[in-house]
Amino acid sequence: MRIYQPREELRPYVRYYWVLESDEPFSVLTFPIGCPQMIFHGRSPLFIPELSSRQDKFTISGQVNFPAHIASDGDTEMIVAVFYPHTIGMFIDTPPSAFYNQEISGYDIGNKQLNLLADRIFDCADSEKAISLIEQWLTARIIPSLNIKRIGTSLSALLRSPSTSVGNLAGIACLGKKQFGRLFSEYVGMNPKEYGRIARFQRALRMMQLGSRDYADIAYSNGYSDQSHFIRDFRQFSGMTPKQLTAYQTPYSDLYTVPV
Known part of the structure; x- marks a missing residue:
């Protein structure tokens, strides 16, 4: 996976872009990350068993409150723009509340200019050029x-x-x-109380990512009422207890980690 940082004028709105090309099948457990995304699939879109569906070739991924697997059949080429929690609506003229707990086709929101951008991306053979096209399109639509x-x-x-x-x-x-x-x-x-729970979960993940396994301390540091409360919330958002997740994969917080 390759990470690209946004140009300076987009940095208050776009966290980063990532590009993945793979000929190997894979299945990855994902969690609520707190950030909406635009996803462009140059080849086969990913399958989500929990939703019994594939992502669209051009997908907008909204805020979710449940864990999910994403699976590739080994024909993956995707470009993803990751936005800050509150900024994607400015660019697509659709409030993010419209796709809460959903992954929708970007072609379905009725934005003709966005559809044209997606078509240009799919006609572009070079990922860096494709990101440049995305950046040009986004920059022209900055309306603070x-x-x-x-x-x-x-x-x-x-x-x-x-x-x-x-x-x-x-x-x-x-x-x-x-x-x-x-x-x-x-x-x-999503409402602020629910988003706070996502942030708290992601913050706990970050502490685990940095090596902490003191779950009582993680609970205290992140405002949970007690360790049992922490484990209940953690199970809701990850599908596992903290101990089970650590045995299954290396903890990683998307929301509190800035990839380089």
């Missing part, structure tokens, strides 16, 4: 707004401390609690 800034500021606080109350997050965003909840759900794709 006060609400994006407000939700972004509250998200930064939430990621630092996932147990921060919705009331405090609303205050950070300079919004009323009800208005904040509505805007957060619209921009991020």
